[in-house]
Amino acid sequence: MTEPLMQIRGLHLSLADLNARPLFGRAPQIEILKGLDFDIPREQVLGIVGESGSGKSTLGRCLVRLLEPTAGSIRFDGTDITHLSPQALSLHRRHLQMIFQDPMSSLNPRHSVLRLIAGPMRLHGIEGADAKAREVLDRVHLGRRFADRFPHQLSGGQRQRVGIARALALEPSFILADEIVSGLDVSTQAQIIRLLEEIVAEMKLTMAFISHDLSVVRRLCRQLIVLRDGQIVEAGETAQVFDAPQHPYTIALRAAIPLPDVDDRWLDES
Amino acid sequence: MPASTRVCAMVRLWLAGGWLLILLAAAVLAPWIAPRDPLAQDLFLERLPPFWFAGAEPGYLLGTDSLGRDVLSRLVYGTRIALIVAFVAGGAAALIGSVMGLLAGYLGGWTDRIIGRVIDIWMSFPPVLFAILLVAVLGTGLHSVIIAIAVIDWTRFARVIRAETMVQARMDYVASAQVVGRSRLGILVSEVLPNVLPTLMVLLSLEMGIAVIVEAILSFVNLSVSSDDPTWGGMIAEGRTQIHFAPWILIAPMVALFLTVLSFGQFGEGLKDRIDPVLR
Amino acid sequence: MSALLQIEGLDVRLGLKGARLLRSVSLTVDQGEAHGLVGESGAGKSMIGKAVAGLLPRGIAVTRGSIRFDGQDLLALPGRTRRRVVGERIAIIPQDPLTALNPCRRIEGQMTDRLIHILGWPRPKARQRAAELLEEVAIREPERVMRAYPHELSGGMRQRVLIAAAFVADPALIIADEPTTALDVTVQRQVLRLIRDLQARHDTALLFVTHDMGVVAKLCRSLTVLYAGHVVDQGDAGRIFGTTPHAYTRALIAATPRYDRPEESLQPVPPQVIADLDRDIAQADAQRRHD
Numbered sequence: 001m002t003e004p005l006m007q008i009r010g011l012h013l014s015l016a017d018l019n020a021r022p023l024f025g026r027a028p029q030i031e032i033l034k035g036l037d038f039d040i041p042r043e044q045v046l047g048i049v050g051e052s053g054s055g056k057s058t059l060g061r062c063l064v065r066l067l068e069p070t071a072g073s074i075r076f077d078g079t080d081i082t083h084l085s086p087q088a089l090s091l092h093r094r095h096l097q098m099i100f101q102d103p104m105s106s107l108n109p110r111h112s113v114l115r116l117i118a119g120p121m122r123l124h125g126i127e128g129a130d131a132k133a134r135e136v137l138d139r140v141h142l143g144r145r146f147a148d149r150f151p152h153q154l155s156g157g158q159r160q161r162v163g164i165a166r167a168l169a170l171e172p173s174f175i176l177a178d179e180i181v182s183g184l185d186v187s188t189q190a191q192i193i194r195l196l197e198e199i200v201a202e203m204k205l206t207m208a209f210i211s212h213d214l215s216v217v218r219r220l221c222r223q224l225i226v227l228r229d230g231q232i233v234e235a236g237e238t239a240q241v242f243d244a245p246q247h248p249y250t251i252a253l254r255a256a257i258p259l260p261d262v263d264d265r266w267l268d269e270s
Numbered sequence: 271m272p273a274s275t276r277v278c279a280m281v282r283l284w285l286a287g288g289w290l291l292i293l294l295a296a297a298v299l300a301p302w303i304a305p306r307d308p309l310a311q312d313l314f315l316e317r318l319p320p321f322w323f324a325g326a327e328p329g330y331l332l333g334t335d336s337l338g339r340d341v342l343s344r345l346v347y348g349t350r351i352a353l354i355v356a357f358v359a360g361g362a363a364a365l366i367g368s369v370m371g372l373l374a375g376y377l378g379g380w381t382d383r384i385i386g387r388v389i390d391i392w393m394s395f396p397p398v399l400f401a402i403l404l405v406a407v408l409g410t411g412l413h414s415v416i417i418a419i420a421v422i423d424w425t426r427f428a429r430v431i432r433a434e435t436m437v438q439a440r441m442d443y444v445a446s447a448q449v450v451g452r453s454r455l456g457i458l459v460s461e462v463l464p465n466v467l468p469t470l471m472v473l474l475s476l477e478m479g480i481a482v483i484v485e486a487i488l489s490f491v492n493l494s495v496s497s498d499d500p501t502w503g504g505m506i507a508e509g510r511t512q513i514h515f516a517p518w519i520l521i522a523p524m525v526a527l528f529l530t531v532l533s534f535g536q537f538g539e540g541l542k543d544r545i546d547p548v549l550r
Numbered sequence: 551m552s553a554l555l556q557i558e559g560l561d562v563r564l565g566l567k568g569a570r571l572l573r574s575v576s577l578t579v580d581q582g583e584a585h586g587l588v589g590e591s592g593a594g595k596s597m598i599g600k601a602v603a604g605l606l607p608r609g610i611a612v613t614r615g616s617i618r619f620d621g622q623d624l625l626a627l628p629g630r631t632r633r634r635v636v637g638e639r640i641a642i643i644p645q646d647p648l649t650a651l652n653p654c655r656r657i658e659g660q661m662t663d664r665l666i667h668i669l670g671w672p673r674p675k676a677r678q679r680a681a682e683l684l685e686e687v688a689i690r691e692p693e694r695v696m697r698a699y700p701h702e703l704s705g706g707m708r709q710r711v712l713i714a715a716a717f718v719a720d721p722a723l724i725i726a727d728e729p730t731t732a733l734d735v736t737v738q739r740q741v742l743r744l745i746r747d748l749q750a751r752h753d754t755a756l757l758f759v760t761h762d763m764g765v766v767a768k769l770c771r772s773l774t775v776l777y778a779g780h781v782v783d784q785g786d787a788g789r790i791f792g793t794t795p796h797a798y799t800r801a802l803i804a805a806t807p808r809y810d811r812p813e814e815s816l817q818p819v820p821p822q823v824i825a826d827l828d829r830d831i832a833q834a835d836a837q838r839r840h841d
Binding site for chain 1: 590591734735736738739743746761762763765768769787791801802803805806807808809812813816818819
């Protein structure tokens with residue numbers, strides 16, 4: 001067994017409470033992540049599940065170092081990236097990519113699809129960026145004719161494909177996907193999940209998939225962690241966690257998912 | 271956007287742009303267009319009414335003022351100073367203000383706190399008084415007027431651009447640019463700036479209108495260019511003393527001022543709608 | 551059981567000649583029945599509720615069809631009468647609990663508005679009624695909550711206040727437009743249970759708009775499946791989730807993720823199904839142009 005791509009140990013993060021900003025002195029800190037330990041194995045998708053306020057998105061932003069952890073460590077491919085400066089981090093940037101929840105707000109509305117995908121490649125000195133960007137468009141089954149369009153001319157599913165293409169273009173070793181299917185219709189959601197499965201298998205990617213939807217995670221991820229109030233309440237093989245959840249919170253979470261079967265008593269079960 | 275709204279927006283843009291174009295032409299071609307020398311006095315022809323009144327003299331379309339100078343010619347020459355002030359002072363205020371606003375909004379922390387305090391202090395001075403004070407210190411003249419407007423009005427830009435930048439900086443595409451490895455300055459220029467540009471355009475066009483007014487005010491209190499040189503504000507000040515005998519002296523520059531300020535504002539709004547790909 | 555709401559041949563268009571948003575939609579909701587309106591974005595499911603409540607946005611209009619509510623055709627009524635009927639007997643549970651409550655007013659005023667201004671109740675009686683409803687949605691200190699401003703309440707509380715406010719005037723029909731979409735699953739279940747309990751207790755009919763096949767299966771006895779403003783499938787929930795012959799409905803169910811059968815779920819809707827639907831709709835449109 002090879003070493004995991006990412007090793008997270010004792011991860012803490014506190015942010016200033018902007019609502020309680022005093023006139024003088026420092027704002028009080030709110031502890032959002034309260035000591036997390038887990039690994040992200042190579043060439044797999046790890047599911048990170050939790051409800052709003054669980055800290056899952058904050059954790060995601062720590063993993064790609066958009067946020068700097070307050071304590072603990074993140075080892076990425078053998079390097080400690082916990083406190084790297086922006087300059088030192090830029091060497092690793094290419095390999096730490098992210099797909100955002102809302103492609104409308106993560107894609108600059110003023111840039112064409114081609115520029116959105118090829119821009120980052122040029123920045124990292126990849127040659128033939130335009131040609132490669134067009135290849136990536138094919139890879140996400142969007143097609144080259146979309147190259148000259150702008151984000152607002154695309155449907156939700158197409159925009160999310162651009163978001164995926166943009167992350168893939170740099171051929172990263174790690175991709176974080178933050179709630180990337182939650183705003184989509186079920187049929188589009190199914191297509192995007194299929195696409196992710198295909199890409200992960202073909203490109204041997206390592207991915208962390210953040211979601212509030214356990215059902216989607218069940219399909220896509222081999223392992224998962226369940227987050228609540230900044231702590232991991234349960235972790236393990238997805239199939240195992242679903243078949244025999246240990247923590248009461250996981251049990252409640254699973255029970256609250258409405259399956260598309262008619263069942264009059266479901267609402268009455270506690 | 272429904273078709274009717276779009277037509278309205280087009281009409282607005284063209285009307286406003288048309289007026290500004292006329293002004294520009296008047297300013298550049300003043301020596302050729304103006305029927306007479308704006309400074310030439312003729313005390314025998316003082317306070318002639320405009321052409322639609324009885325007793326008008328042919329050749330003096332808008333009449334003459336109390337010294338017998340041709341109002342139309344003074345109005346045409348007045349556009350020069352109005353436009354120079356609008357573009358130079360407005361542009362300078364926009365430049366200083368947006369750089370400050372972008373830095374404060376994007377960098378946050380100490381930079382933001384310092385710039386923010388400076389803006390607060392700056393804006394607590396009454397602007398017209400501040401301008402009069404500045405011009406009094408710098409000495410009268412066109413350059414002082416321009417400096418005064420830029421020094422006072424940059425805060426209008428800084429405040430709005432700072433707020434807008436803060437909103438943009440929290441957008442996912444800024445995070446997204448960070449993830450692909452853009453530098454901070456690169457993100458500011460290529461991600462944030464284009465998105466605050468439409469706001470900047472609107473502010474700038476409003477500011478140009480304001481600059482024209484401020485210059486007129488300073489002329490009115492005799493602190494702008496020398497009182498002989500034709501400026502709209504100077505003409506209004508001069509016309510005020512004659513309001514009971516010759517209201518046209520006052521009305522012509524006021525109408526010009528009103529149309530110009532209105533057109534700058536409308537042109538900016540219209541242009542914003544045209545350049546914004548999200549609205550287009 | 552009698553039909554409370556009967557929509558027939560309803561066409562809604564953007565402008566008189568513009569895009570069709572609803573295409574000859576017919577449906578019936580009986581008194582006390584929970585009816586689901588499901589479909590993907592752009593299917594026109596919210597448009598039906600808006601047409602019933604008379605809340606269609608500017609420029610969008612009913613061009614054909616009828617909406618009979620308790621025997622009267624709402625579309626034939628003069629504006630004032632219609633607003634009174636709707637105000638007295640139809641209520642709405644909105645999607646977003648954050649923007650649906652006015653931040654500058656106390657909860658009490660927002661809950662009793664309808665009782666005092668439309669039904670002409672005296673204030674003390676209206677207050678009492680509001681407090682009762684808050685208790686029904688399991689709010690422990692109704693008096694305190696009624697004095698509070700919206701920002702002083704949690705998101706879950708606000709959603710419960712909105713549900714209580716919808717039931718306060720004992721309406722005959724409640725239109726709920728994706729009321730749980732923004733909520734976590736555990737909270738969603740509580741909210742659905744509240745809606746169901748109140749609806750059963752007060753014998754209120756419910757028109758429940760959602761994109762979630764799971765939610766509709768648990769809450770509604772009957773449903774209408776829409777695609778591009780066109781009714782694809784309609785009827786008893788048991789039949790639709792069991793043996794429906796309609797390919798699009800089956801595809802929607804198969805696209806819904808399910809943790810118990812991951813391999814069978816999340817199937818993309820086959821392009822052929824969409825192509826067939828689009829063709830049928832185009833034919834129907836052409837047909838109606840000839841009529």
